[in-house]
Amino acid sequence: MPLTAYARTGGSDFSSSLLLVRDPSVTHGTPALADCERAATQLAAGGNWHSQGQMVRSAVLVAIGLREGYNPGARVRTFAEFEQRVLHNLGVWSGMSAELISARRLPDRAVQVYREPGALTFADWEHLPALAAIADDFGQDRFVTHDWLAHRTTAYSRTTRKDA
Incomplete structure (x- = not known):
């Protein structure tokens, strides 16, 4: 199944938590809730991670990457730039820096991994x-x-x- 995770980094290379999410994919579809639960259980069973169960918030979580497009050499915005823009436009915000990570199994069974720095924002729908x-x-x-x-x-x- 396609797997997407947001690694909470706090601006360092160390990740204190992973947030596994269902991420729709044109190629791979959207994984079922049961498949996501199974993946989280298997990850926690490896011994390095502990599951805190499903995260339920009344606000929507918005994940936005900081690299322009998908080219690895493209310009990367800073988390501070993102935070400044959100505060300027909305006046308030709740969020964190994160590494956006997706893994997709290819037809030849290899796994394609994509990573980029990003920001996670908890927001009300009217902020979208x-x-x-x-x-x-x-x-x-x-x-x-x-x-x-x-x-x-x-x-x-x-x-x-x-x-461009």
């Missing part, structure tokens, strides 16, 4: 347009929202790409 504008300004091709109360994960993508 401002966050979408920031994602657009930061050159994101897509960003994801997670609504645990509705058991819904949504990937938003550009309808057109900006020319």
